[in-house]
Each structure stands twice: as C-alpha cells, then as structure tokens.
Amino acid sequence: LTTAQSIDKISYLVNDTFDTETEVEDPIFSPAGTNILKNENFLLNLHGFVGYFQGLKEVPYELTIKAPASLQPSTSLKETIKGESKQGEKTYLADRYFEVIDNPILYAKPNSVTFQIKDISVTLSVYSPNGTLKAKDLQPKMEAMMQAQKNFLGEIDGTKQYTILLYLSQLSNTDATGFGALEHHTSTVVVLPEQLPKESLEESMVDVVSHEFFHIVTPLSVHSREIQYFDFNAPKMSMHLWMYEGTTEYFANLFQIQQGLIDESAFYERIMDKISNSMGYDDTMSFTTMSKNILEAPYKENYINVYEKGALINMSLDILLRELSKGEKSVRWLMKELSNRYDVNTPFNDPDLLDEIVAMTYPEVSDFFNRHLLGNEPIPYDKYLEKVGLEITSSEQPGSYFFLGQMPYVDANPANLDIIFIRKGVALNSFFQELGAEGGDIIKNINGTDIDLESMRGIIGQSFGWDADKDITMNIERDGEIIELTGKAGTPTYNERKIVSVEAPSEAALALREAWLKN
Ligand SMILES: [Zn+2]
Structure with missing residues (x-):
C-alpha cells in the first residue's frame, strides 16, 4: 500500500468457503472454513474474515460484530460491554492475532446448553437447520464423557471455559462436505451431516470431542515456541507432533478404559487397529523429522500416522515409564509435570524437550527416543505388550x-x-x-x-x-x-490379529498392566 500513511480505514468484502467447496480443487476443510447464510447462521472461523499487518500480530484486537438479533453467538472469545454499543452489536477482545483466529464464533438460532465440569464451564452450541437435534439432547452423553476426561486428568489444569460448536450440514451444493473437527485451545468446531441418526451423531461426537478436549493439555499448555509464535506466511513446524496429536489421541483412548467406559478387550482392539493402520504408512520414517517437515513430501502423506503410530509411541513410552518406576510414573504423570513448567504463555524450546524429559525420567527413555522417535527403528510392539503380559496372536479366518x-x-x-x-x-x-x-x-x-x-x-x-x-x-x-x-x-480368508493376555502372566506383569490401565 503506497499511500498507507494516509489511510483511515480499510473495508473489504469476503466470501465464505462452504459455497465453494465443490468448485475448487483443494477445498478448505469445513471445520476450518466459514459460512455466511443470511438470517440462518454465520460460522466465523475468523482467519476467513480478519487479517493482520506485518509486525502487528502481537497487539490487542477489538472486534465488533453486528448480527440479526434472532441469532445467538457462541464463542470462547471474551466479550466486552461497550457503553455506546448498538442493538445486535457485540464487541470482543483478543490479546493478540492468534487469539482472534483461535476462537471461532457460531451465530445460530438459540440451541445451546452450558454445563459445569468441575471448574470448567462448557458450552455446547448446535446449528441444526431442520431443528432435528437439540443441544439439550446431546448434553447427557457429552457431560458424562467430559466428566470422565476431567477425572482422568486429575490435577492437570487446563482451561476454565470450553466451547463446542457443532454445525450440521444439509449436504446441499453450497453446504459443508468436510466432516470432522478442528481443535482450538478452548473450543472446537465439529461439522457432521444432519441426516445422521441420533445414535451415530452421539457416537461421532464422543469420539471427536474426547480427542479435541484433551488438546487443552497439549498444545494448549505444553507447546513449543514454533507454535506460540506461529509464522503464518513461512510456517516453521515443531518436531513434536508425537506429543500434540499422539499423546492427545492416546489419552482419548486410555481415559475410556481407565474410567471404565470400555473394557480391556475393546481397548486392545483399538490398539490393534492402530498397529494395523500404522503399517499403511512408512514405519521407518523418523517421527520427529516427519513432524518438522510435515508440510512437504514425502512427510505430508504420512500425516494421518500421527493419530495411529503417534498414539502407539505414547503407549510404548507409557508402559516403559510404568516399568521403570515400578508402576508409579506414566505419560499422564509426565504431562502433568510438563504442564507445571509450561503454560499458555510459556512455550518450551523445541530441540530441548526430549533431553528435558530424559532428565526428568530415566536413561532408558533416551534410548527409546533415539531409536524410535528421532531414529527410524520401528517399535517392537510385542516387546512392550509382553511387559504387561499381553501378546499379539494371528489366525486365518474365513472372510x-x-x-x-x-x-x-x-x-x-x-x-x-x-x-x-x-x-x-x-x-x-x-x-x-x-x-x-x-x-x-x-x-x-x-x-x-x-x-x-x-x-x-x-x-x-x-x-x-x-x-x-x-x-x-x-x-x-x-x-x-x-x-x-x-x-x-x-x-477367501483374512489374517486376524488380536491383542490378548498371555496364558499365565507373571504377577509382576499383571501388576504393571493394572497400573498402566487403571491407575
Ligand atoms: Zn488433534
């Protein structure tokens, strides 16, 4: 802008992304996208509306939004009451640009509930175009699940407020087609088809939100400078996706057995699925190298493995820590320790984290990191499962x-x-x-x-x-x-692999298994 010095204000028009999903080659994933549907809903993932000036990412933002009074906004963004505010106008404050885009807002006809999980106030807001789903109907399942998650986290402290924005799509030409969720520090946007039966919707919400909610531990509390000061134009990635996504996904499964929501065989089945799925990716790719270069080939194609092998790295580390500490220490213990050292405003130094974890734990952990996280040696899962008296069996089944x-x-x-x-x-x-x-x-x-x-x-x-x-x-x-x-x-036959208890597990293995799954 050559005349920038004399500019008083800039105004511009934006289009939403849902309309164009079927038209463009590389559509924006719906939970990260935007929707503008007059008098019906506005899904504001704010990076689709608000920009920043170079060098001014770390300054406070004030955002004033005018909307029809019939639509109710839901967001974790802080609202401020301004004396001169007009009807239907709301003003929000953010400490810096990141906070603007980290807090999506959903404007929809009132359909939300707020409930308390210990010291966290959770708001669940639903846009259901045909009114088929009420937030109230989803509340019992979500509340029970998040209560169990909070129990699992114990003293690990996260946020005081959490907002779940559920957008239900009618699957029309100009509506959302990318189903799933995107996490933010204190909220998550979920997009699902409205036509799903209620049971499937509930099940999807439990799976999706349990993962997203655990992100309050990492990267919300525990994250590196690369994430704290993210460079949107020349992104520098962290090497620790094994933790941001892997630990999160592992916890999203572990809490269910620890809190008695699923039994051992269901948990083992999930782990076995992850082992099988992870073999569809390069098992000899250094996970930290992949993470650091995740935006480029050939690493990019392996991204989904952060949810598969990423979780298994954590499982193996968890069993190792339990073994070395006689059942006392675990990945959950580790995350609690790390969240005491780091928080929302205090990032760790990316290359130092693994050494720091080793210093907090055992030399054997260094060996594990060198081989299986930094190095390219596949994890011998059977060796780790053996420590807790489990084995992987394989048999041909008619198919x-x-x-x-x-x-x-x-x-x-x-x-x-x-x-x-x-x-x-x-x-x-x-x-x-x-x-x-x-x-x-x-x-x-x-x-x-x-x-x-x-x-x-x-x-x-x-x-x-x-x-x-x-x-x-x-x-x-x-x-x-x-x-x-x-x-x-x-x-036709297929090879069925299962994780089962060995025939006569030792007392030590059983005690370790108990500590791993139930403590
Ligand atoms: Zn995630």
Whole structure:
C-alpha cells in the first residue's frame, strides 16, 4: 500500500468457503472454513474474515460484530460491554492475532446448553437447520464423557471455559462436505451431516470431542515456541507432533478404559487397529523429522500416522515409564509435570524437550527416543505388550471376497466415483493376495466387465455366489501400466490379529498392566 500513511480505514468484502467447496480443487476443510447464510447462521472461523499487518500480530484486537438479533453467538472469545454499543452489536477482545483466529464464533438460532465440569464451564452450541437435534439432547452423553476426561486428568489444569460448536450440514451444493473437527485451545468446531441418526451423531461426537478436549493439555499448555509464535506466511513446524496429536489421541483412548467406559478387550482392539493402520504408512520414517517437515513430501502423506503410530509411541513410552518406576510414573504423570513448567504463555524450546524429559525420567527413555522417535527403528510392539503380559496372536479366518467385516477392500475415488481402487494400508485377504493385487491398484476390468461404480456393485453382489474354482481375470492399473492378474476365486480368508493376555502372566506383569490401565 503506497499511500498507507494516509489511510483511515480499510473495508473489504469476503466470501465464505462452504459455497465453494465443490468448485475448487483443494477445498478448505469445513471445520476450518466459514459460512455466511443470511438470517440462518454465520460460522466465523475468523482467519476467513480478519487479517493482520506485518509486525502487528502481537497487539490487542477489538472486534465488533453486528448480527440479526434472532441469532445467538457462541464463542470462547471474551466479550466486552461497550457503553455506546448498538442493538445486535457485540464487541470482543483478543490479546493478540492468534487469539482472534483461535476462537471461532457460531451465530445460530438459540440451541445451546452450558454445563459445569468441575471448574470448567462448557458450552455446547448446535446449528441444526431442520431443528432435528437439540443441544439439550446431546448434553447427557457429552457431560458424562467430559466428566470422565476431567477425572482422568486429575490435577492437570487446563482451561476454565470450553466451547463446542457443532454445525450440521444439509449436504446441499453450497453446504459443508468436510466432516470432522478442528481443535482450538478452548473450543472446537465439529461439522457432521444432519441426516445422521441420533445414535451415530452421539457416537461421532464422543469420539471427536474426547480427542479435541484433551488438546487443552497439549498444545494448549505444553507447546513449543514454533507454535506460540506461529509464522503464518513461512510456517516453521515443531518436531513434536508425537506429543500434540499422539499423546492427545492416546489419552482419548486410555481415559475410556481407565474410567471404565470400555473394557480391556475393546481397548486392545483399538490398539490393534492402530498397529494395523500404522503399517499403511512408512514405519521407518523418523517421527520427529516427519513432524518438522510435515508440510512437504514425502512427510505430508504420512500425516494421518500421527493419530495411529503417534498414539502407539505414547503407549510404548507409557508402559516403559510404568516399568521403570515400578508402576508409579506414566505419560499422564509426565504431562502433568510438563504442564507445571509450561503454560499458555510459556512455550518450551523445541530441540530441548526430549533431553528435558530424559532428565526428568530415566536413561532408558533416551534410548527409546533415539531409536524410535528421532531414529527410524520401528517399535517392537510385542516387546512392550509382553511387559504387561499381553501378546499379539494371528489366525486365518474365513472372510468374503470384497469385504473385511463391514469395510470393503475397494473404494471409489471421491473426485471421480467411477474410478475404483484397492484400498491402501489395509492387509488384503487371500483372494487379492493370490491374484497379486496391491493396495492402490485401480481396477479396470473383471472377467470382461469394465469397472465403474455400478458394475463394481454388480460384481460384489455376484461374488457371494462364486465357486472356489471360478477363474478370475482382473485388469488393474498400477503406476500408469495395465497389468492382467489371473487366478482362481478360491475361498477367501483374512489374517486376524488380536491383542490378548498371555496364558499365565507373571504377577509382576499383571501388576504393571493394572497400573498402566487403571491407575
Ligand atoms: Zn488433534
């Protein structure tokens, strides 16, 4: 701006992101997006509305919003009452730019509840266009879950206020299509389809919010300078996604068994799923290197592994700490210690954290970090499970040609539903393996039938009547090349891996397991 010195004010128009999700190639994930729907709702993820001037990120912001009186705002942003404020106008204060964008606001017809979890005031606000879901109906499940989370956290202190903004989409052309959630320090935005049955909605909310709420520990309290002073134009990433996402995801599972919401076998099943899923990513990639470079290839493609292997790193470290401390210390203990040293305004120094943790704990932890976090050595999960008297068993089970339980081995490309491919990161059944198929292969033709979404459905239907000695010819595309795979239909089996107790666990192993899961 060449005449910036003489500018009094700048005004500009913004468009929302929900409208354009189906038009642009790389749409903004809905929970991070914005919506402007006159007299219905305004979803203000404020980075979509408010900018900053270079060098002025750390100054206080005052935000005045004028909205129809029929819509009620929900946010964790601090409101200030100004003497001259006009009707329908609200003014919010933020200490710095980060606080502006860390506090989304949902304007919607009144549909919210506020409840108390010990010293935290939680507000759940719902935008349900057809009025099918009331915040009040969701409250009991959410309250019970967050109460259990707070019990699990014990003395770990987080926030005094937490806001859950749930936006339900009608799936129309101009509505949200990216389902899931985005966490903020003291709030979370969740986007789900309104047509989901109430039970599924509740289940999704429990899964999603339990993870997001644990982010009050990390990165809210415990985070590095890279996060505190985030450079939006030239982002420098932290090496500690194993903690920000991994510890959070691990806690989101551990608290459920510790608080008796699920039993041991359900917990082991979740861990086994994470082990299987993590094998779909590069298990020999240094997790800290990946984290530091997560915005670039080949690290970017492994991001989802922060929820899989990231949680397993924490599980292994947790068992190790319990073992070395005779059951006393744990990852939860560690996070409490770290949250005493660091808080919202006190970041740690990124490269020093691991040394600091080693100094707080045991030399063996240094070895663990060097091998499995900094280094590229896969974690021998069976060795860690053995310490708590568990083992991974594997057996061949009868299956079907195209499904593993409810999950199909094949999927359609979301950008073109007529491109059918074999899922990656899934252990394939004997049918696909014996044909020589691999995850990622695009199926072009099966026994003379060209494959699109409809013909694939037809073949899946027919496959229930296939004989074991039926001849199969499958043309697939791999790395741009068409390959013909031939073989028999066979009798499909799949390899089932389970975490179970060893037959006669030692007393020490049982005591350690008890400390790990119940203390
Ligand atoms: Zn997360």
